Amino acid sequence: MTRPELLAADHIRELVQSHTNTERITRDDGTTSIHAVTHPPLLDQLQQATTGSSNLSDDNAGTRFGSKPAGHLEALDLLARIDRQSAALGDVHGIDEPHLTKRLIRLSGFIGHRPDRQVKAWWSAARVITHWDSPAYRPHGTPCPACWDTGTLRIRIDEEIGHCTGCGETWDATGSPDTPPLGLLAQHVRWCSDHEVTKPRHWLLDDGGFPVECTECLDFREAWASWRAGQTEAVARGA
Numbered sequence: 460m461t462r463p464e465l466l467a468a469d470h471i472r473e474l475v476q477s478h479t480n481t482e483r484i485t486r487d488d489g490t491t492s493i494h495a496v497t498h499p500p501l502l503d504q505l506q507q508a509t510t511g512s513s514n515l516s517d518d519n520a521g522t523r524f525g526s527k528p529a530g531h532l533e534a535l536d537l538l539a540r541i542d543r544q545s546a547a548l549g550d551v552h553g554i555d556e557p558h559l560t561k562r563l564i565r566l567s568g569f570i571g572h573r574p575d576r577q578v579k580a581w582w583s584a585a586r587v588i589t590h591w592d593s594p595a596y597r598p599h600g601t602p603c604p605a606c607w608d609t610g611t612l613r614i615r616i617d618e619e620i621g622h623c624t625g626c627g628e629t630w631d632a633t634g635s636p637d638t639p640p641l642g643l644l645a646q647h648v649r650w651c652s653d654h655e656v657t658k659p660r661h662w663l664l665d666d667g668g669f670p671v672e673c674t675e676c677l678d679f680r681e682a683w684a685s686w687r688a689g690q691t692e693a694v695a696r697g698a
């Protein structure tokens with residue numbers, strides 16, 4: 460499935476303004492209907508997430524938001540990333556605007572007329588992080604194909620967006636040349652889970668029922684393990 464490619468101006472608009480989407484609602488009996496749903500600006504939703512002032516009552520917080528502390532940090536991280544990267548982008552275009560929302564609106568005047576990979580990454584990440592009601596799928600045991608870290612991938616099937624909280628890479632289903640396709644990420648996740656790549660070895664049973672080591676995933680497993688060991692060493696050295 461492909462959607463028309465959005466321009467940087469479209470992405471910035473959803474970050475800074477309230478926006479109305481049409482959404483398909485599926486009821487318990489399986490029937491569906493289309494509704495117009497108005498969302499607050501994504502930046503406001505992120506800000507809300509960092510202060511923990513969610514619009515749902517506190518009674519629900521304990522049970523429904525099991526992953527809230529992580530989401531809270533992710534929201535803070537993302538706001539900092541957008542602030543940092545948009546300031547750098549502002550420098551390029553001679554924009555010196557300390558207020559994030561105003562800076563993005565001014566940026567839109569310069570880069571809004573075309574798709575922008577970085578702006579799209581902010582938007583995708585914000586969409587992934589701000590959905591409190593149904594947390595994103597986190598494929599444990601799948602290293603991010605871009606940065607190799609584990610536990611950082613977030614996938615929203617309904618939105619057709621994938622995002623890595625570690626390196627900021629995004630995947631989607633638009634088929635645009637500058638964003639890797641979500642299908643590729645899904646394939647990677649399935650392969651990594653089939654082959655249990657983050658475990659030391661992957662055993663299969665041969666025809667006689669004897670365990671034999673899988674060779675298909677050997678190279679990936681060794682490469683990932685040695686990268687992992689390098690990371691641990693670097694942390695130990697305090698690098």
Ligand SMILES: [Zn+2]
Nearest residue numbers: 603606623626
């Ligand atoms: Zn990554």
Ligand SMILES: [Zn+2]
Nearest residue numbers: 654661673676
């Ligand atoms: Zn294997």
